[in-house]
Amino acid sequence: MTKRQKRLTLVVGVLAGLVIATALILNAFRDSMVFFVTPSEVMAMTELPERKFRIGGLVESGSVVRADDSAKVSFRVTDTARSVVVTYDGILPDLFREGQGVVAEGWIDTEGTFHADKVLARHDEEYMPAEAQAAIERAGHPPGAGQEY
Amino acid sequence: MLPRRIPWLTFAAPRNFHALVQALAPWLVRGAVVLAIAGLYTGFFVAPPDYQQGNSYRILFIHVPTAWMGMFLYLLMAMYAVIHLVWRIKMADVMARCLAPTGALMTFVALWTGALWGAPTWGTFWVWDARLTSTLVLLFLYLGYMALRSAVDDREKGGRAASLLALVGVVNVPIIYFSVEWWHTLHQGMSVTLTSAPSMAPSMFTALLLMTGACWLYCAAVTLRRAQVDVLEREADTQWVRDVVQRREVNGVSRPGAAVADESAAVREEGRS
Incomplete structure (x- = not known):
């Protein structure tokens, strides 16, 4: 050699x-x-994590409930198979929308409610003109309906 | 000894490399400017607002090309590092050295624009997810490479140590690229892949391609110019560099274009003989 x-x-x-x-x-x-776990992974946990963790998925359509007198909000995070109720007291990011991705950081209680102290919006890799989106909605296909996690 | 037998190694000879850059660089710069103007115009005035993000998505026209270049330049740098380590070709070391600052700049711009994009969309400037963290590691690899080079006084030894670092760091590039597929990340998945149609509107994709082209040409121009200066410095004692300098002085600053033409013609002539 x-x-x-x-x-x-x-x-x-x-x-x-x-x-x-x-x-x-x-x-x-x-x-x-992993940056976050999905609701199905949370449900599969045998014991509650003691440390804070992040949960991610889509904001379930029609699940967002806002309090009238404070910034408190609750919504369901879903991966289309399972979902977890999340409560949060604070200002949500602009992109926080029903049917869109979200990542919440906090802890989960014994009842299965996730108490978030930070909520981040997660957008997908689709970039679409606003007009095209309006046309799709008129045709009756809401965005994010076909998304998977 | 090498150039005669392997044609593409012609430009590994410092003198030929100098002539090549002299002829090529102005065109690369012009191309970059034209593509950047076309890309920015398409990105800001032709491409429509996004259905979710409105106008803030437009930062991707800078963010994505620079992020791609950051990764691509590292691969290129590692390739030159291997050539330098195995075949001990000096020009490969010069190229690797000159790619590093541009690669670092591209990575920095990608991280910076990413933070500016993250604030309005995600609601945070920075998170420690796999994509963001591995990109930060890429920036540190570039900086480490440059630091290692300048820390060792002996040029050849420093070059070899740095080349080894460049080679070791190359495992990070596929981690950055595939991080959004391998793990759950806050960063979204890939919009543009080699295997499927891009998941964005055609006018947006056109702007992205134009900006990517501009980025490519800019990086090529800057890297080659930097390498050219490096070569002139290294070869300062040789006759051909003295000739180049002398021709410059004879022709004066008023006719730089003519000097370039004369010079490359002269080098071509010498190459033939």
Whole structure:
């Protein structure tokens, strides 16, 4: 083997080792790599998490209830299979809408109500002209209806 | 010794590289300006407001091209780093070194515009989700590469250490790219992929493509110019650099274009002989 071939083998070896190591690490930390859990994953939990965590999904259509005298709001977060009731006291982001993505950070009580102290809107990867959206609505297909999580 | 046998290595010879950049760079800059004007016009005046985000989505015309370039330039830098490590071609090291600042700039702009976009849409400037965190790591890799280079006094040794770092860091690029598919992230999924139609209106996509083209040409122009200066510096003691400088002085500043033409013609002549 020439020197050059030796160096090439070394470089390829280093790269292969790195890829394998990274794959193993990412696999080991899979659970902590997620930014939020879905309602179905919450329902599947056998014990209530003690630490704060984030729950994500779509704001269920027709589930948003706002209090008249305060900023308190409650809504259901759904992944189309299961849903969780979330209560929040604060200002919601502009993009918070029924049928759109949302991520809430907080804790869950024994009754299964999620008390959020932070709510973030999550928008999807669709970019559509407002007029096209209006046309779709006239035709009777609400946006976000076909979304999956 | 190399250029004769492998045609595409012609420009690995510093003198030929200098002539190539001299001829190419002005056109790259012009192209970048034209595409940027067309892209910004399409993005701001032709593309309609988004059905959810209104006008704030328009920041993607800067955010997405710079984020793509940040990742792509790192891949390119790592490729040059491998060529430098294995074949010890000096020009590859020069190219890797000169890609780093531009890559860092692109990544920084992507993070910055992302924060400005996140504030009105998500309701936060920053979260530690997989996409955002891995992109921040990319910025630190670029900065680390540059720092490592300048920390070692010996140019060749510093170059080799930095090349190794560039190679090691390359595993981060697929993590950034696929993070939105592998994990739940606050960042949305991909709108534009190689395998399926983009999930955005045609006029929006056109603006995005134009801005991406502008970004490409800008990065190419800036990187090549930086490499050209680096080459002139490294080769300052050689006869061809002295010739270049002398020709400049003879022709004066009033006719820079002519000087360029003469010079590349002269280099072509020498190349033939």
